[in-house]
Amino acid sequence: MNPTIMQVVPVTFTYPVHFTEHLFDPQHSLLDDTLSGNRPASDQVPRVLCVVDDGVLAAFPGLEAQIQAYFAAHPDLCLVAPPLAVPGGERCKSDPKQVERVHEAINTHGVDRHAYVVAVGGGAVLDMVGYAAATAHRGVRLVRVPTTVLSQNDSAVGVKNSVNAFGKKNWLGTFAPPYAVLNDRAFLTTLEDRDWLGGLSEALKVALLKDAAFFGWLETNAAALAARDREAMDYAVYRCAQLHLEHIAGSGDPFERGSSRPLDFGHWAAHKLESLSGYRLRHGEAVAAGVALDCTYAALSGLLPETEWRRILAVLRTLRLAVHVPEMGSGAQDAQDPGSVLSGLNEFREHLGGRLTIPLLTGIASPIEVHEMDHDLLRRAIALLDDVQAQGHVPSPALLDPQGAL
């Protein structure tokens, strides 16, 4: 007898994503409600470990004291230690010591599966702290407080964490939904321009994939966003987060077991550009260039009408996001060369495993999936974007005409 049992394990993850301001103001009840809600009466006071991005601490010199004051004013919560500062940006994901430091703090301060790690910072810090929290005791509760546009509208609302290993981005990680996400708009005020603008490339990306009305809104509001209009940013962050959340909930594959990753539009090139730049480029900046490349490729191959290609490039330019970066190289490059952006295609396939699957646009909010990309056409797209970036404007229609110059 060779019996087989087919096991089926249904799991539902639920978490709130709040949009607010001045979260750590002692008068504000949201953090307390989040941490103390939903506990049986016999429980002890919830234990909380805070881990904070040192770039955020530098931008808000009073923050550390404010966090301590918040917990002092809320004795129904127990802050187990002064906030733990970790280096902001990609270096916290590349240094294995940082995960160890978070693990040590979780262990030393008795943070158990019903206690909380509150992580405050950009996408990189949230990814690193998220990985540490997900692996300690098979997962302690993680509350994410994202402080950049990119993390508030994309990375922190999702179900992934990661750190770098073997010199490879995101080599280690898990799928682990957070306990809650608390988006505080006040944090965005201190961002450098590049981070304010860079994160908007994910909004453009998801609009192009899913929502023509949101793309129209971005077109209309690109100038206000570039001028750091806060109300415009509120809506851009909210709608982008919402579209990402809807995709994750409804995709049928939130833990990405298939070969296709429909939200990763423009990302095969983006990941490669980030790595070629030694992470000088931020994720959002690389995504802008990657989206420009795949849109131009789609236009050159006749998939995407030229008028729509022009509208997309115009939004990128109004947002001051580069459509060509030095790491993208020239129109003469060899896909076999690991220094070429083109080698990112194969690396993308390898990271996902299985078959290469790339989303391309046939129109605004009208994507299809392709399983190969023509290297010659990609080189033409790169050369064209190099021109656009150098000349500072989108070239005349003839350039895309099959009878035209290219």
Next chain:
Amino acid sequence: MNPTIMQVVPVTFTYPVHFTEHLFDPQHSLLDDTLSGNRPASDQVPRVLCVVDDGVLAAFPGLEAQIQAYFAAHPDLCLVAPPLAVPGGERCKSDPKQVERVHEAINTHGVDRHAYVVAVGGGAVLDMVGYAAATAHRGVRLVRVPTTVLSQNDSAVGVKNSVNAFGKKNWLGTFAPPYAVLNDRAFLTTLEDRDWLGGLSEALKVALLKDAAFFGWLETNAAALAARDREAMDYAVYRCAQLHLEHIAGSGDPFERGSSRPLDFGHWAAHKLESLSGYRLRHGEAVAAGVALDCTYAALSGLLPETEWRRILAVLRTLRLAVHVPEMGSGAQDAQDPGSVLSGLNEFREHLGGRLTIPLLTGIASPIEVHEMDHDLLRRAIALLDDVQAQGHVPSPALLDPQGAL
């Protein structure tokens, strides 16, 4: 405006658990079917990394060659390297180098999210390799080939992995369902008696919690099992695995986010005894003593009728499983002392987080949950079990009589 989006992410994990024999016989198609099934035609040949318990390699000197011969006979699969041997038993979970070795092999040999790690070994090796596989690329496909009774009937059919850290058992880990579980009965023939018998304590445990008929079957077949009857073991493993699988699928909390862990009957003491023994005691042996302790406690406190207590102890004794071990100590001990088994109660609460929740029996297959245990009564139970173990038989009824000696 302070909007909130409530995110709901449903995920369903599906995996087969097969019961078979001679899995690596080149004639046997199950492994090939498991690894090559369900792939789009355009995919490459599936890449497979094998990691094997060195205790299993010692017990089956031809195994390494047989694995290589299997893949040589199945060119639709690609074995990326000779099987990687890792130390068997608890030491592989306590040595962080072992996880690193598996990560390095996954990286070096290009094992991606659609490739496989096949782990062959006892529960400890499967836990360690499972942790490495779950964290690489946010999870590569893990096929578990458990080789002990305990892993075939319990640990390998579930959704958890772990390694030890900070001197604490299972401190690091994730919830990560396997791709498939392949239970090969032929592996069990070389187990030491202690491993053949020890794993049966999980069968007794789950019968006591969920299935009076299975408990009756164990009573009837305990002598045959103790005499290493292979057909009896087949059924014990199958039914125990099935009950564990049903629990995980139907519990509503497969990833254990609540405070209660209904399958962990007798486990608060078992975990502590394992650690007090420096892992001289195997998990199954410790579970036997832990189950004996909680049954005796329930009997002394009047929850569990004495006749049923006697039946349970008789099964344990027929299976030659100790109901008292030196690490359990005497009837005089202080729960504050970390060297006392009683301190395991609080450690169990801390590991799970939240409120202490312990399953106790009111009868066979009739558990309830309690939130505290009386230390005096536990000390009396320990003293009684010490006697039972020393005298080699269960004492006369008077011992449990409220008017009696204890």
